[in-house]
Amino acid sequence: MRHIISVLLENESGALSRVAGLFSARGYNIDTLTVAPTNDPTLSRLTISTTGDDRRIDQIEKQLGKLVDVVALQDITVNRHLEREVVLVKLIADAQKKADLDRVADAFHAQLIDISESQYIVELSGSNEKVDELLKVLASFQIIEVARSGVTGMTSTERVLKVDNK
Amino acid sequence: MQLTGADIVVESLKHEGVELVFGYPGGAALHIYDAFHRQDDVEHILVRHEQGATHAADGFARATGKPGVVLVTSGPGVTNAITGIATAYMDSIPMVVLSGQVMKPLIGYDAFQEIDAVGISRPCVKHNFLIQSVEEIAPTIKKAFHVASTGRPGPVLVDIPKDITAEVTTFVYPESIEMRSYPPVKSAQPSEIVAAVEAILNSSQPIVYTGGGVVLANAQEELRQFVRTLGFPCTNTLMGLGAYPHDDPLFLGMLGMHGTYEANMAMNKADLIIAIGARFDDRITGTLNGFAPDAKVLHVDIDPSVIDKNIMSDIAIVGDAKNVLTMMNQELARRAEDVNHELSRDWWAQIQDWRGLDSLWYEPSDSVIKPQFVVQKLFEATAGQAYVTSDVGQHQMYAAQFYGFSDTHRWINSGGLGTMGFGLPAAMGVKFAHRDADVACVTGEGSIQMCIQELATCKQYDLPIKVINLNNRYLGMVRQWQEFSYEKRYSHSYMDSLPDFVKLAESYGHVGMLIDKPADVEAALKEAFAMQDRLVFMDFITDQTENVYPMIEAGKSHSEMRLRPNGPKPE
Numbered sequence A: 001m002r003h004i005i006s007v008l009l010e011n012e013s014g015a016l017s018r019v020a021g022l023f024s025a026r027g028y029n030i031d032t033l034t035v036a037p038t039n040d041p042t043l044s045r046l047t048i049s050t051t052g053d054d055r056r057i058d059q060i061e062k063q064l065g066k067l068v069d070v071v072a073l074q075d076i077t078v079n080r081h082l083e084r085e086v087v088l089v090k091l092i093a094d095a096q097k098k099a100d101l102d103r104v105a106d107a108f109h110a111q112l113i114d115i116s117e118s119q120y121i122v123e124l125s126g127s128n129e130k131v132d133e134l135l136k137v138l139a140s141f142q143i144i145e146v147a148r149s150g151v152t153g154m155t156s157t158e159r160v161l162k163v164d165n166k
Numbered sequence B: 001m002q003l004t005g006a007d008i009v010v011e012s013l014k015h016e017g018v019e020l021v022f023g024y025p026g027g028a029a030l031h032i033y034d035a036f037h038r039q040d041d042v043e044h045i046l047v048r049h050e051q052g053a054t055h056a057a058d059g060f061a062r063a064t065g066k067p068g069v070v071l072v073t074s075g076p077g078v079t080n081a082i083t084g085i086a087t088a089y090m091d092s093i094p095m096v097v098l099s100g101q102v103m104k105p106l107i108g109y110d111a112f113q114e115i116d117a118v119g120i121s122r123p124c125v126k127h128n129f130l131i132q133s134v135e136e137i138a139p140t141i142k143k144a145f146h147v148a149s150t151g152r153p154g155p156v157l158v159d160i161p162k163d164i165t166a167e168v169t170t171f172v173y174p175e176s177i178e179m180r181s182y183p184p185v186k187s188a189q190p191s192e193i194v195a196a197v198e199a200i201l202n203s204s205q206p207i208v209y210t211g212g213g214v215v216l217a218n219a220q221e222e223l224r225q226f227v228r229t230l231g232f233p234c235t236n237t238l239m240g241l242g243a244y245p246h247d248d249p250l251f252l253g254m255l256g257m258h259g260t261y262e263a264n265m266a267m268n269k270a271d272l273i274i275a276i277g278a279r280f281d282d283r284i285t286g287t288l289n290g291f292a293p294d295a296k297v298l299h300v301d302i303d304p305s306v307i308d309k310n311i312m313s314d315i316a317i318v319g320d321a322k323n324v325l326t327m328m329n330q331e332l333a334r335r336a337e338d339v340n341h342e343l344s345r346d347w348w349a350q351i352q353d354w355r356g357l358d359s360l361w362y363e364p365s366d367s368v369i370k371p372q373f374v375v376q377k378l379f380e381a382t383a384g385q386a387y388v389t390s391d392v393g394q395h396q397m398y399a400a401q402f403y404g405f406s407d408t409h410r411w412i413n414s415g416g417l418g419t420m421g422f423g424l425p426a427a428m429g430v431k432f433a434h435r436d437a438d439v440a441c442v443t444g445e446g447s448i449q450m451c452i453q454e455l456a457t458c459k460q461y462d463l464p465i466k467v468i469n470l471n472n473r474y475l476g477m478v479r480q481w482q483e484f485s486y487e488k489r490y491s492h493s494y495m496d497s498l499p500d501f502v503k504l505a506e507s508y509g510h511v512g513m514l515i516d517k518p519a520d521v522e523a524a525l526k527e528a529f530a531m532q533d534r535l536v537f538m539d540f541i542t543d544q545t546e547n548v549y550p551m552i553e554a555g556k557s558h559s560e561m562r563l564r565p566n567g568p569k570p571e
């Protein structure tokens, strides 16, 4: 099962490597990882999407909780939640294909940014599945570069990830 | 008070009540060494290898419960210390390691003796810090001791760039520190205790299985009361020996790969396993498929990640072993009339049957020295009161099986990492902590050579340890596995070109003894322990082909123990 774990981390050098090191040392997979400072500059928020059965997820949470730099954590997938990923796709579309590209962008509510006569960047923010879907559709174009941000998210309930719930 | 960073390091150690630091100097640590020179409240012990420093600090910590302290230089000083840090980590031993680092402006430029100490130690420390400014030194050292010694203990490394140790600032040692990301240990809920005791009172085939957690929590008295109130059988892990007295009828001996028949069978057939401060590691459980098929598991541990890691629990209690046992004892007192020893009568009859097999039996000999016999005589010569350290191998298992421990903190060995080379330096740490006690290091001719240089430290600081070298001319444990699993292809397990240990000991200024006849064992031990102010290196030439039994081989379960071929057999 896929899980998204949100972590508040002390914004200190080396803190991220503790998390990454934990996952590699214990053989847990990281599907995506995003990290950035929060409105509190002493804290970073990290979002990890991973897969595993309940027991593995339980271990991942417990092992993360043991890291001294981890201030709070939450598996947001057990609650109602929002998840977003940004994707940028650079591709070639000649005049003939441009109309198709416009249709796809429209259908996905994606932005189209042109860089030259035949090269475009498609930008989309959406759930992991939606991004996958877009990439599938765009496969009929000549893709030259893809950049995905990885998933970030939060619960869409009253439960908040904050400092005191480690 | 205005002080240099180096003086702040030493002052901070004083504030933590540190009396002893084990270390080895080098460029990046020289300001700190200079600060040591200016004072004499904190004693620095110069070892001969940084691995020795970490094991000595570790031995000190295991024998006292206080964190051991290490000081090393950057680069090779840190890398040499890693084995000892990892050893402490695997056994949850409180330790603070201070390492010199190259000057801050040089970090990242592959400077001379630069190593990313925080990076290289990260997988084997509880936490680590790279100091960024002189102001950070005191609060960081405070945090390091706090993290190392609370919760589930472990080693903490503090890496200090050299230039920072020369800078000056006002010294104030913080009274307390706050770490929002390191909350205090949760205590057990009364409802959890009630549920646990209910299960306990209903069990007819219980076993109490305890590990290093009970030792670390100093919970032996509470454990003894708990076990005796219930009249339940009790077994200890290799790390937990001493928590329950070896000669008490309720004690089944050690369990696990080389545990007794009765302890392992009782685990296998139990209806309730009461695990306290133990983590169901692979050396304890054997294969998980055949593990205790009918048992409910009540698991008590201070570290939530240990629970449901290898074995799923039915009742889990996160908390300090001493606390939880105290609460359970209170609940048992409240429910005194529900304690029914009759319930486990048949179970005990079964256990006595298993016990009757005498699975530790070995064939005595009057021509060749049996290693088990040496350990038994060591027990007698020290009235069972010695601190016993060991290295890793067969000798470690003989010591665990045959030296009966009655108290915690007495049996000191590397259980988790299994580090050869641990025994002698660990014994130094123990001896520093307990100057008047007998300290014996049970070792093998392979292991002792891994940190043999510490014999010089023992001379310099006058540490009259007794080294019990069970010399079988083999890396015995490796040889045993090769005998059992590799059709006796003894690939690189013969220890050729051994030194003359007697002369070697003498060249370090100690007493050496060679003992090669069973008849001489007892007298030699008496003589050695009578030499109270000398380190005696006792080289016992033992049976080359003796094996450790019983044994649960890889992939086997508790009920499939390999027993001594010519020994007693179950019906």
Ligand SMILES: Cc1ncc(C[n+]2csc(CCOP(=O)(O)OP(=O)(O)O)c2C)c(N)n1
Pocket: B391, B392, B393, B394, B395, B396, B418, B419, B420, B421, B443, B444, B445, B446, B447, B448, B470, B472, B474, B475, B476, B477, B478
């Ligand atoms: C540093 C290290 N290297 C290798 C091993 C693997 N190992 C485990 S036991 C053993 C043999 C130990 O031989 P010795 O010290 O002579 O003890 P004996 O088994 O003969 O009693 C070895 C090599 C280890 N535990 N530690």
